[in-house]
Amino acid sequence: MSIVVMKFGGTSVADAGRIRAAARRAIQTHRRGHQVVMVVSAMGETTDHLLDLARQISPDPPKRELDQLLATGEQVTISLVAMALEEMGARAISFTAGQIGLVTDDIHTKARIKSIDVRRIREQLDAGRIVIVAGFQGVTESGAVTTLGRGGSNVSLVAIAAALGAEVCENYTDVDGIHTADPRIVPNARKIPRISYDEMLELASLGAAVLQNRAVEFANKYNVPIHVRSSSNTKQGTMIVAETESMERIVVSGAALKDKLARVTLRNVPDQPGVAARIFHTLANAHTVVDDIIQTTDQHKRATVSFTIDLADLLDARKVVAGLCKALGCKAVFEDHLAKVSVVGVGMRTHTGVAERMFSALARARINIQNITTSEIKISCLIDRSQGRRALRLVHDAFDLGRKPKSVKKARKEGSGR
Amino acid sequence: MSIVVMKFGGTSVADAGRIRAAARRAIQTHRRGHQVVMVVSAMGETTDHLLDLARQISPDPPKRELDQLLATGEQVTISLVAMALEEMGARAISFTAGQIGLVTDDIHTKARIKSIDVRRIREQLDAGRIVIVAGFQGVTESGAVTTLGRGGSNVSLVAIAAALGAEVCENYTDVDGIHTADPRIVPNARKIPRISYDEMLELASLGAAVLQNRAVEFANKYNVPIHVRSSSNTKQGTMIVAETESMERIVVSGAALKDKLARVTLRNVPDQPGVAARIFHTLANAHTVVDDIIQTTDQHKRATVSFTIDLADLLDARKVVAGLCKALGCKAVFEDHLAKVSVVGVGMRTHTGVAERMFSALARARINIQNITTSEIKISCLIDRSQGRRALRLVHDAFDLGRKPKSVKKARKEGSGR
Numbered sequence: 129m130s131i132v133v134m135k136f137g138g139t140s141v142a143d144a145g146r147i148r149a150a151a152r153r154a155i156q157t158h159r160r161g162h163q164v165v166m167v168v169s170a171m172g173e174t175t176d177h178l179l180d181l182a183r184q185i186s187p188d189p190p191k192r193e194l195d196q197l198l199a200t201g202e203q204v205t206i207s208l209v210a211m212a213l214e215e216m217g218a219r220a221i222s223f224t225a226g227q228i229g230l231v232t233d234d235i236h237t238k239a240r241i242k243s244i245d246v247r248r249i250r251e252q253l254d255a256g257r258i259v260i261v262a263g264f265q266g267v268t269e270s271g272a273v274t275t276l277g278r279g280g281s282n283v284s285l286v287a288i289a290a291a292l293g294a295e296v297c298e299n300y301t302d303v304d305g306i307h308t309a310d311p312r313i314v315p316n317a318r319k320i321p322r323i324s325y326d327e328m329l330e331l332a333s334l335g336a337a338v339l340q341n342r343a344v345e346f347a348n349k350y351n352v353p354i355h356v357r358s359s360s361n362t363k364q365g366t367m368i369v370a371e372t373e374s375m376e377r378i379v380v381s382g383a384a385l386k387d388k389l390a391r392v393t394l395r396n397v398p399d400q401p402g403v404a405a406r407i408f409h410t411l412a413n414a415h416t417v418v419d420d421i422i423q424t425t426d427q428h429k430r431a432t433v434s435f436t437i438d439l440a441d442l443l444d445a446r447k448v449v450a451g452l453c454k455a456l457g458c459k460a461v462f463e464d465h466l467a468k469v470s471v472v473g474v475g476m477r478t479h480t481g482v483a484e485r486m487f488s489a490l491a492r493a494r495i496n497i498q499n500i501t502t503s504e505i506k507i508s509c510l511i512d513r514s515q516g517r518r519a520l521r522l523v524h525d526a527f528d529l530g531r532k533p534k535s536v537k538k539a540r541k542e543g544s545g546r
Numbered sequence: 547m548s549i550v551v552m553k554f555g556g557t558s559v560a561d562a563g564r565i566r567a568a569a570r571r572a573i574q575t576h577r578r579g580h581q582v583v584m585v586v587s588a589m590g591e592t593t594d595h596l597l598d599l600a601r602q603i604s605p606d607p608p609k610r611e612l613d614q615l616l617a618t619g620e621q622v623t624i625s626l627v628a629m630a631l632e633e634m635g636a637r638a639i640s641f642t643a644g645q646i647g648l649v650t651d652d653i654h655t656k657a658r659i660k661s662i663d664v665r666r667i668r669e670q671l672d673a674g675r676i677v678i679v680a681g682f683q684g685v686t687e688s689g690a691v692t693t694l695g696r697g698g699s700n701v702s703l704v705a706i707a708a709a710l711g712a713e714v715c716e717n718y719t720d721v722d723g724i725h726t727a728d729p730r731i732v733p734n735a736r737k738i739p740r741i742s743y744d745e746m747l748e749l750a751s752l753g754a755a756v757l758q759n760r761a762v763e764f765a766n767k768y769n770v771p772i773h774v775r776s777s778s779n780t781k782q783g784t785m786i787v788a789e790t791e792s793m794e795r796i797v798v799s800g801a802a803l804k805d806k807l808a809r810v811t812l813r814n815v816p817d818q819p820g821v822a823a824r825i826f827h828t829l830a831n832a833h834t835v836v837d838d839i840i841q842t843t844d845q846h847k848r849a850t851v852s853f854t855i856d857l858a859d860l861l862d863a864r865k866v867v868a869g870l871c872k873a874l875g876c877k878a879v880f881e882d883h884l885a886k887v888s889v890v891g892v893g894m895r896t897h898t899g900v901a902e903r904m905f906s907a908l909a910r911a912r913i914n915i916q917n918i919t920t921s922e923i924k925i926s927c928l929i930d931r932s933q934g935r936r937a938l939r940l941v942h943d944a945f946d947l948g949r950k951p952k953s954v955k956k957a958r959k960e961g962s963g964r
Contacts, residue, residue, distance in 0.1 A: 144599070185566070185626050190628065190629060196640055197626065203614060206614065208611075215603060
């Protein structure tokens, strides 16, 4: 019997009515002959509410305790979903991460999954029950509660689906699927029917909020297709799958905006081998994820090292950087007003002219590009946050993403190749 | 180094300010050279709020899931208390029941503690940390979350104190101690400085909300003194201790009102040996706690069996009773408007006239007594709920409980002996 793992995010379980709707979906899937596992997030704004509570007590609470606190959000949801299922006549059982042995490392608030013991889930599925698992959380070997970071419920979804060898995992959310850009910012954004893991990885790490990159990496590694779809209708959403040849015909699949970026600039850094390594090793040890890095050197053998980070990590980074500056005799400047606009598409590997088209669109609108980074399948520009949303709309239009993709042949005729 | 276990009830941790106050108390005790364990309840109205959520989903949710839900309330508090302690410079660590191996049976919503593995608590205490444990909850051998019933945090308190061999357990609450009656109902109620476990047991089972009888039983069994005191001042509260001779001089120590009682009356029950046993065996199997029982028989070999239960158990009892009626051919009547007023004192064992004085007080006020039950140290009268509060005040006055207790010698002179 095939297993379907269904994940319902915070807005899809925000109140009793939506919890019942999620339960109904699970029952429908169960009745179609699948074994069903549900992975659920905390209801609506619960996590933010819990964070508020913590901040009333401490500006910088111990992370172990923060995880102990935040994990309650999902525990509330799993029990309510199980109640809803039972109330509708299904048989159901809820599990916290600890109860199913979803073991992580001990990096609190950003833990990584080490192993999942699926025996308990299988037992319950084989007994005919729908199993509800708390997303976003894990436990360390010694039993401390951990959380997987914002969006970690998607990591739970894919990890559990992979561990169970599920046929598909379904990500129910408040949008219809992955769009060519965030439809809240770009009104003519269009749903993408199929997208490759690689493109989704780029989009996710560039700010597309629907799926976290760790979730997509997991899915890619274990080749689990993810169906991103709406919890409020039954339309097909976006399938995230392994890359196929036909995908290369689309030069740019989507555009994204990451609008909560900070930049740390270290001036007067000794220009010696090993210094950059030391800086980024120290940051990595403090679990600060560094985005892009730029280094320049003047004639006095002093360098300027600049890097971007998530705005949320700025507080942690300030502490680490203060220590580094002391040790290296450099001076730090912190900027918290940046955003990054990007375009992504596997077709870029084989087509030219993409970068130029993007830069021109921004230049025509007099948007200053503060930094450029590229990969095989993406181009990103760092800009001021105040221009982020406008830049996204401009770039989206520049690549005609609001229209159904043209075939490459036609595009070439029109001279859009690099 | 002696261990002090401090319990803070829901009102004593209702917001960030009170959580900080509780943390401050713990730090003071720690600085006086004690090892400190804190047992905490859910904040303020959290448990009621969670119950509301559950009821929006299901009128009668599966109890396993209800426990999974309710246990989150205490988990929120422990993490916030740990944060507050760390913020104030102390070292602290929080534990759920699962994390310290507080194992119960699997009677969900009313579980009983089977064992506590205190190694983890001791390790942390010896490392200089203040340990915060979630009250009210446990886990089964297989890892399901259980709860110990309303007021179960006090059971946690005493059980943990007993397991650790603590010197004293302190029960911080929103009242100054145990009173001669509930001060919210009886304005001239007086704080009792010392009370025996037996008296407290009677008072607790008769409706004195401060301590649950299971907590006092535990304390009695392991001879752990409980200090019931206010979280908002440093006054001495009430010490609950083993009975001493001097206590017998006080005829009546306190009066109590249990005002949420229901009565189930089974009419036309076959008057045969074993029928009553069957009825109460069935109820016990359904974990319905039966309070008082009355049985009468008519000339047609049919009996009427009547018993009182907590109003909260009425829904469960209705189901069980429906089955019984079908099997026995009897008819059930349910009443939900009853209350019980009681007086308690170890001095009753050796003194007379107590019952008469109580009945007269109620009779003079034209309060109809629907049933009377007694033990060695208590007398209870079942009355209509609408007269409950007035009855409590009358009885309290009848025994002069608002005044400092007279010595028995003097009382005898005044002719108050039985």
